[in-house]
Amino acid sequence: MTAQRMLTGDRPTGKLHLGHYVGSIANRVKLHQRYESFFIIADLHMLTTKNTRDDIARATQNARDMVLDSLAAGIDPDTATFYLQSAIQEVGDLNTLFQNLVTVPRxxxxxxxxxxxxxxxxxxxxxxxxxxxxxxxxxxxxxxxxVVPVGKDNAAHVEVTRELARRFNHLYGEVFPVPELVSAETPTLVGTDGRAKMSKSLGNVIALSDEPADVRRKVMGMYTDPNRVRADVPGTVEGNPVFQYHDVFNPNRAEVADLKSRYREGRVGDVEVKEKLATALNAFLDPVRERRARYEADRGLVDELIVEGTERTRRVVRQTVFDARKAMGLTGVYTQLRRKAERSRKPAVTTA
Structure with missing residues (x-):
């Protein structure tokens, strides 16, 4: 029996960050050796919001950084297939076949x-x-x-995928599995500004590749309880971004509980809370940085992974598109026309 497959990935718009990690990368790391795993570098999706020549020119290095960040986070290059979306034109063929199976209002x-x-x-x-x-x-x-491990923002997208798979199979026969969404334990991570989710476009991120000093600087500048003007004023823990990060990334639960208790009572300042968060984050990121440096030193590795993965994925996709066209009857349309044209071009047999 063929192993089940996983598909996940990101747009090449910059380096991956902690929001990506909690939203989907943590699940990718846990799942990628249980499935035949494909990691898309979604540069066509990037064009929906970033499509200048400069945006496209930066996509090459951004793609490399994405793969490096994925490997650094714990993805095994020997069991993962990375591929560039725009290099597989057959994906556009499948997109065309699906367009008429969903409505604009949906x-x-x-x-x-x-x-x-x-x-x-x-x-x-x-x-x-x-x-x-x-x-x-x-x-x-x-x-x-x-299976598709994604963040909260893409959950509704995957539901569209499930609907399209079911509709196609109902109309034309069983071709596609109906994929399952694998949700993250922490669906989203608020940005360092405390106003919105962590996002590269908003500049409120802590990257997986940030140096320790950069992490500390960003943490010390994080938004916290705006009503707390002094350390001896009782503060709010619930909804406080600094404590949200502690809950996710600080494994010392006793320390987190102590900080929360003293914060609520006005017995600890924001500086101490942030210092301990910076320490916890850097402890979490240290092995990530070490792996990234090791893979980055292997010159040519990332480019090879992308090229070899793209060629392998192209072969898989070509077969899938053929299966879909055959199920719909599209392959038979041209075959019938061609055969009739060939018969009409044959010279008539004359008898003496």
Whole structure:
């Protein structure tokens, strides 16, 4: 029996950060050796919000950084297939086949699309952004993925994928598995500004590759309880970004409990709370940095992984597109036309 497959990935818009880690990377690390795992570098999805020549020019290095960050986080290069989305044109064929199986009102109900347009400074939604979930369905189903570990923002997208798989199978026969969404234990991580989720476009991130001094600087500047003007004023723990990070990244539960108790009672200052958070974060990131440096020193490794993975994925996708076209009857249409044309071109047999 063929191993079940996992599909996940990111847009090459910059280095990966702690928000990516809690949203999906932690699950990827746990799951990637249980499944045949494909990691998409989604540069076509990047074009929905970042499509200048400069954006595209930066995608090459961003792709390398994404793979390095993934390896640094714990993905085994020997059991993972990284591939560049735009290099596999057949994904566009599958996207075309899916477009007529979903309605505009259904796509307009996907909540994250308006947020993405707003964050990108778009006054109106581009056609490509509205169709983002359909192309994402093509990404997932082109490798016939069974599981998709994603963050909270993409959960509604995966539901569109599930609907499209079911609809296609109902109309044309069983071709695609209906993929399962694997949710994160921590769906989202608020940014260091405390106002929105951690996002590269908002500049409120702590990158997986940040140096210890940068992590400390960002932590010391984090938003906290705005009503707390002195250390002896009782503070609010609930909803406080600094304590949210402690809950996720500080394994010393006794220390976290003590900090929360003293914070509520006005017996600890923000500086101490942040200092201990910076220490916990750097302890978490130290092995990530070490792995990244080791893989980065292996010159050519990342480029080889992407190229070899893309070639392998292309073979898988070509078979999937053939299976889909055959199920729909599209391969038979041209075959019948060609055969009739060939018969009509044969010279007539004359008798003496």
């Amino acid at each position: 796509l307009e109900r996907v909540p994250s699309l308006k947020d993405m347009a707003r964050d990108a400074g778009k006054d109106e939604m581009p056609y490509g952004l509205l169709g983002y979930p359909v192309l994402q369905a093509a990404d997932i189903l082109c490798v016939k993925a069974h």
